[in-house]
Amino acid sequence: MEQTLQRLKEITREVQLLEHINALLGWDQETYMPKGAVEERGDQLALLQGLLHRKSTDPEIGDLLGRLGATEENPMGSSELKDLDKRFIRTVFRLYNRETKLPESLVTEMARVSSKALAVWGEARKENDFSKFAPFLEKLVQLNREKAKCFGFTEHPYDPLLDEFEPWIKTREVEKVFSLLREDLADLLGRIREKPQVKHDFLFSDYPVADQEEFARSVLKDLGYEDNRGRLDLSTHPFTTTLGSDDVRITTRYNSNFFPTGLCGVIHEAGHALYELGMGPEIKGTILSGGTSLGIHESQSRMWENLVGRSRSFWKHYYPRLKAKFPSALRDTSLEEFYKAFNKVESTFIRVEADEVTYSLHIILRFEIELQLITGSLKVKEVPEYWNSTFKKLFGVTPKDDREGCLQDIHWSMGAFGYFPTYALGNLYAAQFFNTLKGEMPGLEGEIEKGNFPLLLSWLREKIHHPGNSMTADELVKSVTGEPLNSRYFVEYLNNKYREIYDL
């Protein structure tokens, strides 16, 4: 048994190393690669992904898993094994199953269609012509239905799609949580919209990029993101990528005429990176390392970005420094005015620019559409109308066209169904974790007011980062907060925060 386990650890370590190599190719492509290299980089990535697929579907893995007693009913294997080994087997079993259950023909077809769909989506969005994109979306929905069938499901065809990004959770659970959340957020937004808007023109001013970068780097250092285990670079879209246990890199972009973009990007990605860098000693360097789900990952990025980085405590410390850095832009602005502007809530159309209150509503809309597309209760051609009418119900406004409506996001054109919900789950997990954190660490706000984050980071490491994916999201939330996922904490947090900002 010990030997079998050992061999399984060796193979999965190789899978992990190949994934890190793959990540380097991707990072380089987005940061420093000369433009002329793009086509051949595609060949390199294709070769590597082929190797990765072959390695992670090696029949030897299936054989070893069998000998360790892992089955669909009992993915953790033999009861004689140590707890952490059982969790290791569960992770490998899930990955192996996902990799081997899809026939190669479906993988190829998905790649072929989504590559074409991506290009067409770009044109359709530019030309504001949903009908151009519709046949591809139709095809991608159908392929996702087939995919769900291949993986198999007992409750809902959306379950195996969701499982790709948020392992082990069920559609039913997300539906339950989102339906409560939907009402609470729509209600809060409605109340805010009746109040006068906060002043925020000073955020759109002259913020030289070099100064923004210097400021962002000083914050990054305070947060505990170390130079010798990561780095910050520029890219078109901010991202975090894991190139090794001690090599997790982030990127951002700066807008010289709008301050929040750059800093929020840096803090958000640092949250992802600190998670990846926080694996416990038994987890680090094994396939158990890395975030346990995209939702939990997003909880870390959003906790740092929103619950910490948009808090009054945070700006009590950093605002004087920011003002000193950008004296002309912020000369006439008080901390209070800045704090409110930084947290302005508004019914806008573009998800990636949304505030803390409206963001999850954007997600709920997409989730409802995805579910109905997959079950077939909504037809692709009905999407624009459904989008616009639901948007009006949730936000009180209607997109003027599909460009700022159902054509705005890239995900569907990539064939990714089941991804969106993880963004909103991240908000919920974050607030639920933060509520426990505040209870266990009464001096937290005082620490943040001093720009001291080591205690906060230690808590996150010990409670959330250390287990990597050895705990499922559900196990983790229960172990940290004592109860399953509950949207109450997020709603409470928002209500308390915005009651005061908007004088509700």
Added chain:
Amino acid sequence: MEQTLQRLKEITREVQLLEHINALLGWDQETYMPKGAVEERGDQLALLQGLLHRKSTDPEIGDLLGRLGATEENPMGSSELKDLDKRFIRTVFRLYNRETKLPESLVTEMARVSSKALAVWGEARKENDFSKFAPFLEKLVQLNREKAKCFGFTEHPYDPLLDEFEPWIKTREVEKVFSLLREDLADLLGRIREKPQVKHDFLFSDYPVADQEEFARSVLKDLGYEDNRGRLDLSTHPFTTTLGSDDVRITTRYNSNFFPTGLCGVIHEAGHALYELGMGPEIKGTILSGGTSLGIHESQSRMWENLVGRSRSFWKHYYPRLKAKFPSALRDTSLEEFYKAFNKVESTFIRVEADEVTYSLHIILRFEIELQLITGSLKVKEVPEYWNSTFKKLFGVTPKDDREGCLQDIHWSMGAFGYFPTYALGNLYAAQFFNTLKGEMPGLEGEIEKGNFPLLLSWLREKIHHPGNSMTADELVKSVTGEPLNSRYFVEYLNNKYREIYDL
């Protein structure tokens, strides 16, 4: 036959892609990788090199080569094949033989010993204690003898070692060329040493790094190194690395108190990079791309660095620009004084800092020692004394210790025997090519005086770069210059240049 060839092209293309991926890992490690990642990067490289070895020793390659008629006597395969395909088969046959003839035990032992030797060499050099390094050098010599036996040789045990870096050339040929060169260079150096030294103190002054970099980038652009197919970064030791047909990157380092280091490094590496980027359309993206030997590679870097970049014509164009960039350092220095200082000749002890006249003498010394170590006519413990007495004969001075003598270079500690001669061969090839070039392009000097390099680069591309390794070094030299390797051109070039600088 066509299908067999096609399959061989596919497999070798995969080998090439893996090599490019490997190069990216190396490049990243030397430029942007966070320090903490170094150990795991080692694991990634080891995995990749394992994959590369397995792929390039795939028995299918041997089988395909056999079916194409390739044998030791006839490495180009069947006479029915097209010329370029024959050359392709020759390249694959050589690589496959080299990869498969060494038993894995020897490869492992070599890696084990040289890894240890590298560390010990570092200490021995620091402590100026050759006896500490001697047992490792002894072992590495012995392993290199075994290596030679595994590859097999008909004339000289050094042949297969040399072949690793300078394919297809024989020790006998190098010996013949070097013995003439040795006398000519020692004679020229002797005559220079009798003359007063040129003034050069202004090269050691305040040269701010940012300004050096800006200047170097402007030169780089003029040379024809394009931004969309490469990039320039900083690293401890300058290097060039090929990450793809359209992705060849260079690095340099700057010394803020000595001007030549940075610019010469940039021009030298650009010479390597332009070669790699200059493959002809039928060669590009195949295993025939890349330099045909280290000697020919070095001919390109040294031609740009020395024959172009240290010429009076070059500085006629660039010196006014340089002076404008560094007005305080060069205020009182004329073009003539600068040109002479930039070309100062002196008997110094460190190879990497040597001038054009003495450089090859450093190499000849190492070559003679290597030959005798491999044949056994010189014992490891006799190396320091042999080094110092030969040095005195060649340079007229004696190193004060082994640190500036036989312990200075890293190559032997890495187990690399046969590498050194390629540096001097590069000087010879460069001068021989340049002589032909000047004959075929009478306006060359005028072009250089205007900082115009497109004609020069086109000539190099067409004559030298396009064939990649489809031509051996010998074939290439004969095809370009009409005769085999001849040291006369290099000696003539040096005599003409230094007669004038030192008033000989």
